[in-house]
Amino acid sequence: xxxxxxxxxxxxxxxxxxxYYAFIKNxxxxxxxxxxSAIMGFMNSLLDVIKRERPDHLAVCxxxxxxxxxxxxxxxxxxxxxxxxxxxxxxxxIIQDILKAMHIPIMVKAGFEADDVIGTLxxxxxxxxxxxxxxxxxxxxxQLVSENIFMYRPVFGGGYETWxxxxxxxxxxxxxxxxxxxxLGMMGDSSDNIPGxxxxxxxxxxxxxxxxxSMENLLxxxxxxxxxxxxxxxxxxxxxxxxxxxxxIMLDVPVTFDAxxxxxxxxxIEAVKNIFQDLEFRRLTxxxxxxxxxxxxxxxxxxxxxxxxxxxxxKEQKSAGAGQFSLFGVDDSVTTETTSExxxxxxxxxxxxxxxxxxxxxxxxxxKNLMNQTSVCFxxxxxxxxxxxxxxxxxxxxxxxxxxxxxxxxxxKNEAQELIEQLRPFFESESIQKIGQNLKYxxxxxxxxxxTVKGKLFDTMLAHYLINPDMRHNMDVxxxxxxxxxxxxxxxLIGKKGKxxxxxxxxxxEKQTEYAVEDADITxxxxxxxxxxxGEANTQKLFDEIEIPLLRVLSTMExxxxxxxxxxxxxxxxxxxxxxxxxxxxxxxxxxEEFNIASPKQLGIILFExxxxxxxxxxxxxxxYSTSEDVLSYLAKDHKIIRNILDFRGLSKLKSTYVxxxxxxxxxxxxxxxxxxxxxxxxxxxxxxxxxxxxxxxxRTERGRQVRKAFIPRNENYTLLAxxxxxxxxxxxxxxxxxxxxIEAFKNxxxxxxxxxxxxxxxxxxxxxxxxxxxxxTVNFGIIYGVSAFGLSxxxxxxxxxxxxxxxxxxxxxxxxxxxxSEQVDFARDNGYVQTVLxxxxxxxxxxxxxxxxxxxxxRNAVNAPIQGSAADIIxxxxxxxxxxxxxxxxxxxxxxxxxxxxxxxxxxxxLDTIKxxxxxxxxxxxxxxxxxxxxxDIGDNxxxxx
DNA sequence: TGCAATGCATA
DNA sequence: GTATGCATTGCAA
Numbered sequence: 001x002x003x004x005x006x007x008x009x010x011x012x013x014x015x016x017x018x019x020y021y022a023f024i025k026n027x028x029x030x031x032x033x034x035x036x037s038a039i040m041g042f043m044n045s046l047l048d049v050i051k052r053e054r055p056d057h058l059a060v061c062x063x064x065x066x067x068x069x070x071x072x073x074x075x076x077x078x079x080x081x082x083x084x085x086x087x088x089x090x091x092x093x094i095i096q097d098i099l100k101a102m103h104i105p106i107m108v109k110a111g112f113e114a115d116d117v118i119g120t121l122x123x124x125x126x127x128x129x130x131x132x133x134x135x136x137x138x139x140x141x142x143q144l145v146s147e148n149i150f151m152y153r154p155v156f157g158g159g160y161e162t163w164x165x166x167x168x169x170x171x172x173x174x175x176x177x178x179x180x181x182x183x184l185g186m187m188g189d190s191s192d193n194i195p196g197x198x199x200x201x202x203x204x205x206x207x208x209x210x211x212x213x214s215m216e217n218l219l220x221x222x223x224x225x226x227x228x229x230x231x232x233x234x235x236x237x238x239x240x241x242x243x244x245x246x247x248x249i250m251l252d253v254p255v256t257f258d259a260x261x262x263x264x265x266x267x268x269i270e271a272v273k274n275i276f277q278d279l280e281f282r283r284l285t286x287x288x289x290x291x292x293x294x295x296x297x298x299x300x301x302x303x304x305x306x307x308x309x310x311x312x313x314x315k316e317q318k319s320a321g322a323g324q325f326s327l328f329g330v331d332d333s334v335t336t337e338t339t340s341e342x343x344x345x346x347x348x349x350x351x352x353x354x355x356x357x358x359x360x361x362x363x364x365x366x367x368k369n370l371m372n373q374t375s376v377c378f379x380x381x382x383x384x385x386x387x388x389x390x391x392x393x394x395x396x397x398x399x400x401x402x403x404x405x406x407x408x409x410x411x412x413k414n415e416a417q418e419l420i421e422q423l424r425p426f427f428e429s430e431s432i433q434k435i436g437q438n439l440k441y442x443x444x445x446x447x448x449x450x451x452t453v454k455g456k457l458f459d460t461m462l463a464h465y466l467i468n469p470d471m472r473h474n475m476d477v478x479x480x481x482x483x484x485x486x487x488x489x490x491x492x493l494i495g496k497k498g499k500x501x502x503x504x505x506x507x508x509x510e511k512q513t514e515y516a517v518e519d520a521d522i523t524x525x526x527x528x529x530x531x532x533x534x535g536e537a538n539t540q541k542l543f544d545e546i547e548i549p550l551l552r553v554l555s556t557m558e559x560x561x562x563x564x565x566x567x568x569x570x571x572x573x574x575x576x577x578x579x580x581x582x583x584x585x586x587x588x589x590x591x592x593e594e595f596n597i598a599s600p601k602q603l604g605i606i607l608f609e610x611x612x613x614x615x616x617x618x619x620x621x622x623x624x625y626s627t628s629e630d631v632l633s634y635l636a637k638d639h640k641i642i643r644n645i646l647d648f649r650g651l652s653k654l655k656s657t658y659v660x661x662x663x664x665x666x667x668x669x670x671x672x673x674x675x676x677x678x679x680x681x682x683x684x685x686x687x688x689x690x691x692x693x694x695x696x697x698x699x700r701t702e703r704g705r706q707v708r709k710a711f712i713p714r715n716e717n718y719t720l721l722a723x724x725x726x727x728x729x730x731x732x733x734x735x736x737x738x739x740x741x742x743i744e745a746f747k748n749x750x751x752x753x754x755x756x757x758x759x760x761x762x763x764x765x766x767x768x769x770x771x772x773x774x775x776x777x778t779v780n781f782g783i784i785y786g787v788s789a790f791g792l793s794x795x796x797x798x799x800x801x802x803x804x805x806x807x808x809x810x811x812x813x814x815x816x817x818x819x820x821x822s823e824q825v826d827f828a829r830d831n832g833y834v835q836t837v838l839x840x841x842x843x844x845x846x847x848x849x850x851x852x853x854x855x856x857x858x859x860r861n862a863v864n865a866p867i868q869g870s871a872a873d874i875i876x877x878x879x880x881x882x883x884x885x886x887x888x889x890x891x892x893x894x895x896x897x898x899x900x901x902x903x904x905x906x907x908x909x910x911x912l913d914t915i916k917x918x919x920x921x922x923x924x925x926x927x928x929x930x931x932x933x934x935x936x937x938d939i940g941d942n943x944x945x946x947x
Numbered sequence: 948t949g950c951a952a953t954g955c956a957t958a
Numbered sequence: 959g960t961a962t963g964c965a966t967t968g969c970a971a
């Protein structure tokens with residue numbers, strides 16, 4: 001470093017607060033009962049800075065009485081700050097005493113905040129040739145950063161980072177640190193109660209800044225915004241300006257930087273020692289003496305300081321006494337107390353016999369007993385929610401209501417495997433029925449131990465999904481609804497998620513037993529309940545032949561996961577940035593010069609003055625050329641440069657939702673992405689996918705669909721096969737309605753939308769215009785969703801009355817379709833539900849509502865649910881059959897994904913021809929309709945190519 | 948930290 | 959107009 005003098009300005013309150021909250025979980029209280037956390041925290045930071053940096057000049061700045069100017073501007077300023085904690089209030093005078101003893105100047109100015117004092121001083125020092133370091137964690141200070149003014153910012157886990165101009169540019173994505181003020185003004189700051197612009201947070205503020213550069217320019221160009229955002233910002237321009245003012249650090253506080261006064265000289269060691277002794281700071285006293293004793297130039301790194309002792313070893317599982325483990329020795333049942341029918345039962349109020357099984361002989365006896373059962377409910381307890389990484393902590397079993405056993409699993413992997421081996425005959429027994437709640441999870445966990453769950457299955461969650469798809473199906477809800485019983489909550493055992501949540505392994509064995517066996521017991525009781533109801537709802541077949549077999553299929557697919565080119569994924573984010581650069585270059589080339597694409601002003605001049613893309617460019621209120629979305633997309637088809645600009649704008653969204661998110665979901669152990677298919681959330685019978693959702697990977701836009709390139713085959717011996725049903729929902733509605741005209745079109749392999757257009761607009765098939773086909777397509781989809789003229793006119797260029805006319809003509813063309821629709825609605829009115837081809841029901845309680853809006857929605861559901869649901873039924877059948885054939889044929893090919901009407905396979909190349917035939921045949925013949933089903937196959941080295 | 952509202956990705 | 963999941967934001971704790 002040069003010989004330039006260095007001034008450190010310390011933001012006292014920021015460091016005091018930070019120190020105080022650092023100890024919040026474990027406050028420092030001395031023998032006099034004084035909470036010294038804040039003092040300790042602050043002094044640690046201060047000494048740390050001195051020791052590390054040895055500043056020539058240093059001062060500590062405090063607030064006094066808040067900022068009168070800002071309160072004048074905005075009465076709410078800092079109004080919602082919590083009352084300052086007591087420990088901080090008492091800390092301030094003590095810290096000031098210590099500073100005096102250390103001969104460190106204290107800067108305060110009534111009516112000004114420390115920010116303003118520091119700002120003013122740093123600018124003065126800059127003029128005098130100093131390098132200034134503002135010691136504060138508060139990001140507001142970034143606006144002051146210049147070539148000679150830096151932020152010196154404590155970071156979590158110790159250490160500091162220095163923010164100069166490049167750091168601020170990067171962090172806030174701005175050119176000039178002064179734009180930090182605009183940034184803060186836009187996004188607001190809840191702790192200072194700076195309102196900001198409504199609806200604008202960090203991401204949006206950065207976007208705006210890149211595009212408009214400042215608050216003022218944003219407000220001058222709100223016409224370019226869309227939707228709610230536009231309304232909100234236009235309505236709150238003044239608030240934005242005010243917010244910016246509030247966020248601005250003042251530079252004209254009446255204080256003077258006096259170099260001599262600020263020189264860091266020797267402290268009054270005795271005085272400081274006395275205060276520290278009084279506070280009972282022993283370590284800090286040592287630290288202080290070391291810092292100021294002359295010979296300490298560098299601090300030894302060998303000294304094992306602080307945190308080392310804090311390392312917490314997870315509590316070992318309590319090894320209970322032998323008696324507790326004995327199989328039949330302990331009866332911890334509780335007598336039933338009389339409960340009114342309004343009081344829910346719990347484990348405490350109902351009689352039960354739950355017991356843990358000890359290792360050794362007890363386990364052998366237990367398993368012998370287990371093997372004699374014909375139907376057993378089980379529930380695994382694990383260390384987490386992700387079955388790929390979770391380890392078994394125990395398994396609960398129950399085959400008699402009110403009674404059950406819990407087998408804890410050792411943490412040691414080999415021992416756990418030995419134990420599961422003993423249970424293998426049970427799980428793999430074909431003759432013992434297995435009952436569970438969400439068995440897919442347990443099956444996946446056990447698969448990780450190489451155990452296959454065989455035999456008949458009964459999943460209470462799936463059963464209830466068929467009985468009442470609109471409800472939720474978690475066990476607590478089911479127990480309360482059907483058994484009038486409240487199970488022990490998981491949070492009671494392991495705490496709320498986040499900070500101190502325990503792993504199931506850390507829970508006492510007795511509690512584990514109570515909790516786990518209770519789950520198994522309740523599940524068993526629910527099974528008895530739902531068994532009857534399944535028959536009554538006529539969905540037994542759907543349960544046995546679709547949902548239960550599908551559960552095995554899904555667990556296999558989920559465990560398999562899909563390969564992601566990890567290098568590609570990890571770099572895709574940067575590649576996108578490269579793409580942006582390429583787009584920029586291409587735009588510059590076309591434009592013939594470089595300019596700021598993000599600036600609408602410059603862009604408008606380039607497009608409409610230089611390139612003269614249109615004769616009469618649309619202008620905005622402020623007289624500038626409009627470059628808004630709708631203007632540009634209108635020009636997009638004729639000009640590549642416009643497409644590039646639109647792409648450029650759309651990238652950030654893509655990046656955050658997919659490109660940056662997906663790599664974090666790659667499982668370390670497998671290098672693959674394992675989605676979780678939800679079998680019980682979609683009321684229509686569809687699956688849904690989450691963590692991550694692989695059913696909404698972009699495909700419509702060129703840039704978006706690039707994400708699909710990241711989904712690749714297992715290795716070079718494999719290829720991806722995508723098989724999708726063509727127009728399955730329209731085929732279903734044609735078949736169900738028996739509308740011959742439409743059925744014929746499908747039988748003849750016609751382009752259905754063109755065919756519809758030809759009939760509705762009464763033109764020969766080969767003379768259908770693009771627009772006619774497009775409108776016909778919209779109506780076809782509208783039918784599936786339960787059309788209204790209003791909805792149709794929103795989707796097309798047609799007016800409301802034209803839409804109505806089109807729909808009327810459509811119904812005239814396909815009269816049976818109209819019949820079908822009214823039949824569905826009538827059926828729903830009479831029965832309260834509609835159903836799919838396989839009898840999957842959806843109950844529509846609002847179908848007879850007197851509220852037309854509510855009733856209308858129910859009527860659309862009545863039309864859509866059987867269509868969407870039947871399509872779901874059919875692909876589920878195909879999946880089950882394909883799964884079985886893949887196993888039976890011992891193929892290496894795996895089924896990986898389902899996207900509603902599409903299946904994706906990882907095909908072993910030598911099997912390709914066989915698999916293509918197999919998949920196509922199984923999908924097309926999954927269910928017999930009066931309309932042929934048609935499946936398109938595509939292969940490729942990634943999911944994008946396979947389309 | 949958890950919730951609702953908004954907007955947008957898919958079929 | 960149907961069915962989902964998720965990122966971001968603001969607000970309530």
